[in-house]
Amino acid sequence: xxxxxxxxxxxxxxxxxxxxxxxxxxxxxxxxxxxxxxxxxxxxxxxxxxxxxxxxxxxxxxxxxxxxxxxxxxxxxxxxxxxxxxxxxxxxxxxxxxxxxxxxxxxxxxxxxxxxxxxxxxxxxxxxxxxxxx
Numbered sequence: 001x002x003x004x005x006x007x008x009x010x011x012x013x014x015x016x017x018x019x020x021x022x023x024x025x026x027x028x029x030x031x032x033x034x035x036x037x038x039x040x041x042x043x044x045x046x047x048x049x050x051x052x053x054x055x056x057x058x059x060x061x062x063x064x065x066x067x068x069x070x071x072x073x074x075x076x077x078x079x080x081x082x083x084x085x086x087x088x089x090x091x092x093x094x095x096x097x098x099x100x101x102x103x104x105x106x107x108x109x110x111x112x113x114x115x116x117x118x119x120x121x122x123x124x125x126x127x128x129x130x131x132x133x134x
Contacts, residue, residue, distance in 0.1 A: 007079050007086070007088055008079060011076055012056070014076070015058065015076045015087055017114045019098075022085065022103075023045055026044070027045075027100050028044055029043065029045040029062060029101070033097075034097075040062050040065065042101060043065075046061040047060050056070070056071050057071065069089045073092075074091050075090050076089055077089075080108060080111050083103055084099065084101075085111055086099055086100075
């Protein structure tokens with residue numbers, strides 16, 4: 001028996017919230033990319049939002065690998081089950097699927113606690129300061 005999940009349209013702020021919940025509780029994550037196909041299994045996840053003049057970029061760090069998804073060219077979808085988080089970040093050329101490991105109920109409750117804020121206010125909460133030394 002195959003169960004299909006119905007992904008729900010999301011935004012960068014909510015996706016960053018979901019990744020941060022996984023990071024906070026040490027939940028590891030898998031990645032599958034559609035074209036070209038490759039995957040990464042069960043590694044720690046960390047994210048940040050980089051604000052630029054021409055838009056922003058969501059950066060996802062999986063173990064030692066990092067991926068950048070600019071807001072102008074990517075769509076965000078999510079599905080939170082009773083024990084896992086699924087995130088899809090897609091452009092017209094590929095889809096990147098992030099799938100969490102098993103998550104306890106109280107962590108799922110926190111994942112579902114996202115409240116969308118006006119404009120880019122939520123994204124600004126995820127900007128990590130970058131220090132540059134000269």
